Amino acid sequence: MDDVIRLDGTGLHYGHGLPVLQDLNLVLPRGAFRWLVGPSGAGKTSLLRLLTLAVRPSAGRLSLLGVAIERAPRAALPALRRQIGAVYQDFRLLPHLSAFDNVALPLRLAGRPEGQLRADVGEMLRWVGLSGRADALPAELSGGEQQRVAIARAVIVRPALLLADEPTGNLDGAQADRLMQLLSELNRLGTTIIVATHNVGLVARHPARTLSLHDGRLMEGAA
Amino acid sequence: MVATLRPRRADDLGLRRALSGFMLPVLVGAMALLAALAGTGGLEAAGMAARWRTGGTRIVTVQVPDPAAPAGAVTRADSVASVLGPAARRLAEAELSDVLRPWLGDDSARLPMALPAVFTLPGDPPPGLDRRLDQAAPGTLVMQGVVWQARLGELAASLQDCAGAVLLVVACVAASIVALATGAGLSARRDAVEIVHGLGATDGMIAARFAGRIAVLAAGGAVAGTLLAIPVLIGLARLTVSFAPPAAPMLLPAGTWWLLAGLPPAAGLIGWLTAQATVRRWLARLP
Numbered sequence: 001m002d003d004v005i006r007l008d009g010t011g012l013h014y015g016h017g018l019p020v021l022q023d024l025n026l027v028l029p030r031g032a033f034r035w036l037v038g039p040s041g042a043g044k045t046s047l048l049r050l051l052t053l054a055v056r057p058s059a060g061r062l063s064l065l066g067v068a069i070e071r072a073p074r075a076a077l078p079a080l081r082r083q084i085g086a087v088y089q090d091f092r093l094l095p096h097l098s099a100f101d102n103v104a105l106p107l108r109l110a111g112r113p114e115g116q117l118r119a120d121v122g123e124m125l126r127w128v129g130l131s132g133r134a135d136a137l138p139a140e141l142s143g144g145e146q147q148r149v150a151i152a153r154a155v156i157v158r159p160a161l162l163l164a165d166e167p168t169g170n171l172d173g174a175q176a177d178r179l180m181q182l183l184s185e186l187n188r189l190g191t192t193i194i195v196a197t198h199n200v201g202l203v204a205r206h207p208a209r210t211l212s213l214h215d216g217r218l219m220e221g222a223a
Numbered sequence: 224m225v226a227t228l229r230p231r232r233a234d235d236l237g238l239r240r241a242l243s244g245f246m247l248p249v250l251v252g253a254m255a256l257l258a259a260l261a262g263t264g265g266l267e268a269a270g271m272a273a274r275w276r277t278g279g280t281r282i283v284t285v286q287v288p289d290p291a292a293p294a295g296a297v298t299r300a301d302s303v304a305s306v307l308g309p310a311a312r313r314l315a316e317a318e319l320s321d322v323l324r325p326w327l328g329d330d331s332a333r334l335p336m337a338l339p340a341v342f343t344l345p346g347d348p349p350p351g352l353d354r355r356l357d358q359a360a361p362g363t364l365v366m367q368g369v370v371w372q373a374r375l376g377e378l379a380a381s382l383q384d385c386a387g388a389v390l391l392v393v394a395c396v397a398a399s400i401v402a403l404a405t406g407a408g409l410s411a412r413r414d415a416v417e418i419v420h421g422l423g424a425t426d427g428m429i430a431a432r433f434a435g436r437i438a439v440l441a442a443g444g445a446v447a448g449t450l451l452a453i454p455v456l457i458g459l460a461r462l463t464v465s466f467a468p469p470a471a472p473m474l475l476p477a478g479t480w481w482l483l484a485g486l487p488p489a490a491g492l493i494g495w496l497t498a499q500a501t502v503r504r505w506l507a508r509l510p
Contacts, residue, residue: 092418
């Protein structure tokens with residue numbers, strides 16, 4: 001049960017196409033931190049889609065937070081998704097909701113009463129430096145601000161597993177380091193984190209073990 | 224800061240904008256108008272069929288040729304009247320002239336032949352009436368409307384079935400309209416739906432958002448359609464007043480008001496159920 005992620009011969013292909021992920025084997029315990037690196041097209045985004053339950057594995061076994069995904073009924077997945085935070089390259093914010101409401105969305109889906117969530121969302125927006133932009137729609141925010149909203153939305157529920165795809169791509173150096181402080185704090189509190197990045201400098205400044213993807217195959221490396 | 228944020232009632236999927244057009248309420252309103260007309264027609268047909276079948280309008284007509292001729296100590300007409308009893312009513316000469324005017328013109332009273340006496344007796348004929356009338360005044364004719372009333376009853380029943388079929392078709396068309404509108408809403412909010420699905424929203428949560436919005440629009444359209452139907456129905460009721468029972472209400476029967484009151488909730492329910500089914504079927508494609 002302490003294994004947050006367990007991949008056992010896991011593979012993925014879309015439709016009848018060639019496999020994009022092959023024979024993945026990985027065990028990540030609670031509180032692990034990994035950089036996910038690899039060239040473009042290696043399958044990083046597909047692996048993150050697999051781990052955010054956007055797709056189910058085509059082969060092998062996948063266990064997340066103790067739940068065997070290949071056998072889990074569809075109705076069991078929403079509760080699991082609420083324990084997984086994700087930051088996407090394209091942010092995936094709801095364009096008709098304000099920054100506040102985008103960040104509050106996971107709490108509302110979890111059934112948190114309105115009166116209780118406001119303080120948490122306000123605090124989170126303050127932390128990512130957007131307390132003055134709570135009412136702004138995504139279209140009124142810069143790329144960096146949208147990315148910070150996406151990050152705030154991913155971590156507001158203190159997920160057991162956090163997956164981030166190039167989360168610093170639109171942030172300046174100071175903001176990126178501030179984000180890494182937040183991720184470190186979450187990691188220290190027990191959240192398992194995988195961050196996909198091309199940013200070699202960021203990896204160098206925050207050393208951790210790496211997962212390398214090449215041609216759909218995964219290798220785990222040292223820090 | 225917080226005070227200026229959106230109200231408590233959430234619209235996470237932006238459905239007020241995605242499903243804001245007039246098309247759905249207008250089309251559902253038109254369906255409600257048709258349903259009101261068909262349903263009221265069905266109710267009226269059911270009432271007529273019941274009245275014709277249960278004898279409420281049955282009359283036996285007795286025709287006595289040569290009514291002034293003697294039949295024992297009295298005339299043939301009086302003899303027949305005594306057999307028929309006090310429930311029978313003899314048509315006055317003026318009434319008889321009115322009935323015969325299409326064939327005999329205005330001068331029926333001056334014809335060189337004696338007009339028959341005509342009696343009407345409400346209800347079905349008592350047993351043995353033919354035999355007793357023949358003894359009292361031979362040649363007397365007894366005419367019953369039973370056959371025609373039965374046929375009219377069947378006609379009314381078939382009209383009732385047609386009204387039921389129309390209601391069914393209207394409900395199916397309304398459901399199809401709702402399914403198309405829901406599909407359009409899903410297409411417009413596909414990304415939003417996938418995002419909230421990825422954040423852990425259940426199928427029930429997402430379907431409930433769509434179904435709630437669609438139900439409000441459908442019920443609103445049905446209210447408008449039903450309100451439009453009321454003056455039409457009152458006008459039709461006045462045109463068909465001769466078919467109505469003697470104690471018919473001034474505007475519309477109570478059953479019709481109940482039918483009209485039930486249309487908006489029914490439209491809302493059809494909208495809610497159809498939207499739920501459409502959204503859940505769409506969501507089933509997601510992992």
